[in-house]
Amino acid sequence: MKSLKCIVLAFLPLSFISCASTIAQQEIPSVVINAVMTKYPNAKDLEWEVKNGIYEAEFDLDKNDYEVWVNTQGTILKVEEEIRNDQIPAVILAKVKAEFKDYKLDDSKRIEIGKSIYYEIEIDGALGDQKVVYSEKGEKQDPFVLTKIGK
Structure with missing residues (x-):
């Protein structure tokens, strides 16, 4: 040992x-x-x-x-900006709060990849932390989309 x-x-x-x-x-x-x-x-x-x-x-x-x-x-291939939760677009915020009622919003980022804009939101809950990603239109995304720079 x-x-x-x-x-x-x-x-x-x-x-x-x-x-x-x-x-x-x-x-x-x-x-x-x-x-x-x-x-x-x-x-x-x-x-x-x-x-x-x-x-x-x-x-x-x-x-x-x-x-x-x-x-x-x-x-410039990708830009990540840490943002306050009150800077998350209302359409995304409403979806996160509806889908993750028992979770608390933590850190948030606005991410530009090419001409696409995403929001990565870390949420904390009883089962642990997780990150969710939405397009600027409020469509939930696979977090893998954030790794596709320069492709």
């Missing part, structure tokens, strides 16, 4: 290593930086990562957290 604990403790730090790597802004193509700064000129506390040739900028803007994915040509 003691050796199992040693093995687990030895490999635990590896579980926290991300597949994406944080990089300095100087290492990012100017077309990528310009794409983000043109759309979000007041972005603060930018942090950059790159994975499989896709750059991810994380920053704060107007007290909201953003994540923006950009390809090497400077095309």
Whole structure:
């Protein structure tokens, strides 16, 4: 049992290593930086990562957290913005409250992928937390739709 604990403790730090790597802004193509700064000129506390040739900028803007994915040509592929629950469109909010009566709304995001807009809503309940995704028209979506950037 003691050796199992040693093995687990030895490999635990590896579980926290991300597949994406944080990089300095100087290492990012100017077309990528310009794409983000043109759309979000007041972005603060930018942090950059790159994975499989896709750059991810994380920053704060107007007290909201953003994540923006950009390809090497400077095309913005995906934008995630944390939003307050009162910013969820009424049609979506009504559907969530009707379908998940015994759940409490937690974190919410507005997500743009190409020309499509989605809302990801985390709900907390007695059976645990879950995330639900809706199109901007209020149609429930498979959460997998949020992973289809650059396709």
